[in-house]
Amino acid sequence: MAKYAIKNVTVIGGGLMGSGIAQVTAQAGQNVTLVEVNADVLKKTEASIATSLARVAKKLYKDKPSDGEKFIAETRGRIKGSTDPVESVKQADLVVEAIIENIDIKHKLFKDLDAAAPPSTLFASNTSSLSIGEIASVTNRKDRFGGLHFFNPVPVMKLLEVIRTPETSEETYQAFMAWGKSIGKVCITCKDTPGFVVNRLLVPYMAEAVRMYERGDASARDIDTAMKLGAGYPMGPFELNDYVGLDTTNFILEGWHKKMPDNPLFEPLESMKKLVSEGKLGMKSGEGYYKYDKKK
Numbered sequence: 001m002a003k004y005a006i007k008n009v010t011v012i013g014g015g016l017m018g019s020g021i022a023q024v025t026a027q028a029g030q031n032v033t034l035v036e037v038n039a040d041v042l043k044k045t046e047a048s049i050a051t052s053l054a055r056v057a058k059k060l061y062k063d064k065p066s067d068g069e070k071f072i073a074e075t076r077g078r079i080k081g082s083t084d085p086v087e088s089v090k091q092a093d094l095v096v097e098a099i100i101e102n103i104d105i106k107h108k109l110f111k112d113l114d115a116a117a118p119p120s121t122l123f124a125s126n127t128s129s130l131s132i133g134e135i136a137s138v139t140n141r142k143d144r145f146g147g148l149h150f151f152n153p154v155p156v157m158k159l160l161e162v163i164r165t166p167e168t169s170e171e172t173y174q175a176f177m178a179w180g181k182s183i184g185k186v187c188i189t190c191k192d193t194p195g196f197v198v199n200r201l202l203v204p205y206m207a208e209a210v211r212m213y214e215r216g217d218a219s220a221r222d223i224d225t226a227m228k229l230g231a232g233y234p235m236g237p238f239e240l241n242d243y244v245g246l247d248t249t250n251f252i253l254e255g256w257h258k259k260m261p262d263n264p265l266f267e268p269l270e271s272m273k274k275l276v277s278e279g280k281l282g283m284k285s286g287e288g289y290y291k292y293d294k295k296k
């Protein structure tokens, strides 16, 4: 019944998200081609997947380390590295793009891929803040294009947001939902609207917390404690901001503010802009709203 059976997946971009997407896809028994800009970056990506897989194996095969090693070898064996995006999509049933968040670079990539991939290949972007329809607009397969929005860290977070543009066909949408399930994710559906479900709620919430702090209503630490102990959230908004990366949240807010200048929820934040300009991006740089021990 399924029009699109997905066995060969090409993941473009092997950073934080792409490496996780490649890993969970290979763990599910599918063949993955992972594309990066050069051999050095590819090597780093493969090393980070190996570290992550070792963590998974330790959990899954606590009592049988030899099975764990087999699991790691088999999963890694299903991931093939490539530095040639055009060549990498020729056998692909599905392409998931997870490169940097820049519309011009994504357009150039998808134009090239659209010309090289067979007509039956489905395309998806993992963008957090750009419009899926706008990304798809440069291709001739808008009906076979949608959003597959994963969460960080991909091997741990169960959710997959499946985004339909007005042009995404029913078959494509069904294939995305079935594929998400096949790699162990719980799928929800959302229209192609800014932030989809999770970020549309989370980003304004984090921004409101920063505005409270900027007004001096409460300290960052106290706002975090309040939301953890009073609302049952696992992390406070400042911990979450530092975890996500202040550059990322700032970039999303600025993009939405440009598109929707009248919405006060998307007003850029002075303290965040200042921290970003000083290179204080959160956990990854060792300092954001909090300071971190870099050795950890």
Ligand SMILES: NC(=O)c1ccc[n+]([C@@H]2O[C@H](COP(=O)([O-])OP(=O)(O)OC[C@H]3O[C@@H](n4cnc5c(N)ncnc54)[C@H](O)[C@@H]3O)[C@@H](O)[C@H]2O)c1
Residues within 6 Å of the ligand: 012, 013, 014, 015, 016, 017, 018, 035, 036, 037, 041, 085, 097, 098, 099, 100, 101, 105, 109, 126, 127, 128, 129, 149, 150, 151, 152, 244
């Ligand atoms: N970080 C998150 O929490 C998160 C969550 C969901 C979605 N996203 C989205 O996922 C995408 C990737 O984000 P990330 O955090 O993994 O970024 P990242 O910077 O960690 O990784 C991007 C990777 O893409 C590679 N790349 C850039 N241009 C390329 C090209 N033309 N061909 C092949 N590889 C290329 C880079 O070398 C880099 O390794 C973005 O669109 C982002 O909005 C991020």
